[in-house]
Amino acid sequence: MYIARLLFPVKVLGPGNRIGIWMSGCGHKCAGCSNPELWEQREQQRVTLENLKKMVDPIFENYEVDGVTLTGGDPFFQAGDLEELLAYLSVKTRDILVYTGYEFEQIRQRHSNLLQYISVIVDGKYIEELNHGTALRGSDNQKIIFLDESYRERYAAYLEQGPGRIQNFAMPDGIVSVGIHLPGYEKKLKQKAKEKGLEEMQNG
Numbered sequence: 001m002y003i004a005r006l007l008f009p010v011k012v013l014g015p016g017n018r019i020g021i022w023m024s025g026c027g028h029k030c031a032g033c034s035n036p037e038l039w040e041q042r043e044q045q046r047v048t049l050e051n052l053k054k055m056v057d058p059i060f061e062n063y064e065v066d067g068v069t070l071t072g073g074d075p076f077f078q079a080g081d082l083e084e085l086l087a088y089l090s091v092k093t094r095d096i097l098v099y100t101g102y103e104f105e106q107i108r109q110r111h112s113n114l115l116q117y118i119s120v121i122v123d124g125k126y127i128e129e130l131n132h133g134t135a136l137r138g139s140d141n142q143k144i145i146f147l148d149e150s151y152r153e154r155y156a157a158y159l160e161q162g163p164g165r166i167q168n169f170a171m172p173d174g175i176v177s178v179g180i181h182l183p184g185y186e187k188k189l190k191q192k193a194k195e196k197g198l199e200e201m202q203n204g
């Protein structure tokens, strides 16, 4: 499978302290996408499930993990590997949130076998004109779908914290800014990075 990034604790893509996994590969090519560098799958991003487990297992063993968020890219772009990954993760946590550029109905028709592992899906392409900084959703056309109704309350409490929650991770090659960014945020981000002498900044 192709994994571009794994971060913990992510606090701005779902409730609690979450493991965030960015899967590369996406064919939707939404205008204004904040992660176009993840549209292509690169050889250096290729990882076996066994090796990924070596990164994820210690996090679960040493920290309190409230859930996992899978994003990208579009995780369903590599549906076969996603199924393996979900089967493994679902043993570790029941709160698995997955972002996809497909509509839920398309996922239901093509990948219904994967839905048993997922508690919440945020579906639909990103439409920049509909980005009003709403919590959890990149644009207002996207839907938050609860496949496990028991998580509705937990997510409602998270959503009440409001929009615009951004978290910056300092990485060896620069800063990764995670969360739902408003249009034009990248320009400001790059300016900030330049001021701090960091040339590389990425969104997540």
Ligand code: SF4
Residues within 6 Å of the ligand: 026, 027, 028, 029, 030, 033, 034, 035, 036, 072, 073, 074, 100, 101, 102, 124, 125, 126
């Ligand atoms: S689905 Fe997500 S990653 Fe893919 S192009 Fe749209 S916004 Fe970007």
